[in-house]
Amino acid sequence: MIAWKFLAPDARGPFTGFRWPRPEGGRPGPWVSAPEGTPWEKWIFACRRGDLPFWLDEELWRAELSGAVRESEYQVAAARARLVERVAAWDAAARLAFGESCALAARDAAAAALEAAGERAAAASLRGASGLAQIQAAAEGLQAGAQPAGGYVADAARTARAGRAATAGYAAAVLAAAVAGPPAAERERARQSEWLALRLGL
Amino acid sequence: MRPPVPTEMSCRELVELVTAWHEGALSMADRTRFEMHLCLCTGCRGHLEQMRRTIEVTGRLAEADVSPAAREDLLRAFRDFVRGKGGPR
Numbered sequence: 001m002i003a004w005k006f007l008a009p010d011a012r013g014p015f016t017g018f019r020w021p022r023p024e025g026g027r028p029g030p031w032v033s034a035p036e037g038t039p040w041e042k043w044i045f046a047c048r049r050g051d052l053p054f055w056l057d058e059e060l061w062r063a064e065l066s067g068a069v070r071e072s073e074y075q076v077a078a079a080r081a082r083l084v085e086r087v088a089a090w091d092a093a094a095r096l097a098f099g100e101s102c103a104l105a106a107r108d109a110a111a112a113a114l115e116a117a118g119e120r121a122a123a124a125s126l127r128g129a130s131g132l133a134q135i136q137a138a139a140e141g142l143q144a145g146a147q148p149a150g151g152y153v154a155d156a157a158r159t160a161r162a163g164r165a166a167t168a169g170y171a172a173a174v175l176a177a178a179v180a181g182p183p184a185a186e187r188e189r190a191r192q193s194e195w196l197a198l199r200l201g202l
Numbered sequence: 203m204r205p206p207v208p209t210e211m212s213c214r215e216l217v218e219l220v221t222a223w224h225e226g227a228l229s230m231a232d233r234t235r236f237e238m239h240l241c242l243c244t245g246c247r248g249h250l251e252q253m254r255r256t257i258e259v260t261g262r263l264a265e266a267d268v269s270p271a272a273r274e275d276l277l278r279a280f281r282d283f284v285r286g287k288g289g290p291r
Contacts, residue, residue, distance in 0.1 A: 014247075015237050017254050041230050055241055074234055166241045 001065045003046035003076055004087070004202065006057035011083065014057045020083055028064060029083040040070045043077040049202060051075050053173075053192035056098075056166035060090035060200070089200045092163060099160025099168035100132055101195050105188060106156040106172040107135050110149035113179035122146040126153065132161045149179055211239040216246050220253055 007013060011020040021029040034043045046063050047055055054074050062085050065078035107126050114123040122142050129138035136157035142150035152175035159167040169192050177185035196202065211219075216239050222228050223236050240247050268276070 015240055015250065017251075041233070042226060054238055057241065072230065072234075074238070164242075164244075170242050 001069055001076075001078070002084070003048060003063050003065055003078075004052060005046045005061045005063040005081070005083070006052075006055045007059045007061060009058050011059060011061070020061075023083055023085055028085075031066070031080050031082045033067075033080045038079070040068070040077050040079075043068075043070070043079050044081040045075045045077050046081060048076055049197055050190070050193045052196050052202075053166075053169045053189055056095075056169065060087040061085070062087060087200050087202070094199055095163050095165040096160065097199065098165045098192070098195060099156075099163070102165075102168040102172035102192065103132055103135050103153070103157040103160045105191065106153045106175045107139070109172075109176050109179055109184070109188075110139070110146075110153045113149055114146055119146050122150070126150075132157045136161065149175060152178065211235040213239075213243060213246055216240075216243075217249065220250065224253065224257070 005020075007020060008017075011022050012018065013020065020032065023029045032044060044065070046065060048071075051074055061083045063081050064084050065076065065081050067079035069076060069078045071077075107129065111123040111126040114120075114126070122145070125138050125142065126135070129135045136154050139150045139154035139157060152171050156168045156171035156175070159171065169189075172192070173185045173188045176188040216236060219228060219232065219236055223233065228236060240250060
């Protein structure tokens with residue numbers, strides 16, 4: 001099974017610090033196995049396409065999973081895995097662009113909610129903002145009646161500007177849930193997955 | 203349907219759970235929340251990295267590795283520290 005794995009710089013596990021053996025000479029890296037008898041909760045975890053926005057990190061790798069594979073809510077676990085190749089398209093520019101797409105989604109969701117609540121001036125102020133700096137400034141300038149939506153938009157724009165793509169995606173999903181309920185947040189996460197798949201050719 | 207935004211974990215909760223995470227003692231749900239929080243929070247990521255380096259430098263010391271006498275000495279020192287020598291209460 002082919003899945004994806006986000007890693008910290010130098011192919012390190014973002015939480016454990018484990019250094020993954022990298023592919024060399026066009027060949028996949030060596031297999032890494034969980035010790036025999038290890039419960040599945042301690043196997044090797046990777047992402048399906050829909051899981052990607054929850055686990056963004058600096059490097060993205062295509063990974064092959066083998067042996068027993070178990071699917072869980074936000075990831076898939078396997079007893080063995082190896083890195084096949086790095087997804088080079090997931091770079092600083094892509095992280096910034098992903099964050100920007102989330103800030104724009106947050107801006108639009110907040111503007112729609114404000115309009116529905118009769119806060120027309122606030123909605124127009126947000127809709128008129130383009131570019132991360134402008135969106136952040138417009139959101140930070142909103143009055144108390146436009147909160148908490150304005151705060152989430154500002155968070156999405158600010159973190160996107162800082163290259164913190166995961167946090168921008170999170171802010172957009174939380175905003176969607178806050179203004180339109182859990183199904184809207186699910187749609188926002190699905191949008192993020194689609195964006196990543198399209199941009200990165202997954 | 204999975205929640206698109208899992209139940210949030212606060213930084214304080216993460217710090218309280220970091221030892222259990224290191225020991226692999228968290229439930230799958232809590233481990234997922236713990237690790238998702240790390241994807242979002244640079245401060246907690248730094249905290250975990252410091253913990254990992256400390257463990258690397260000092261080596262692993264399990265509770266069972268501490269002799270009963272040493273354990274008693276440590277407990278006494280902590281008790282005295284809290285009771286009367288300016289420690290936190």
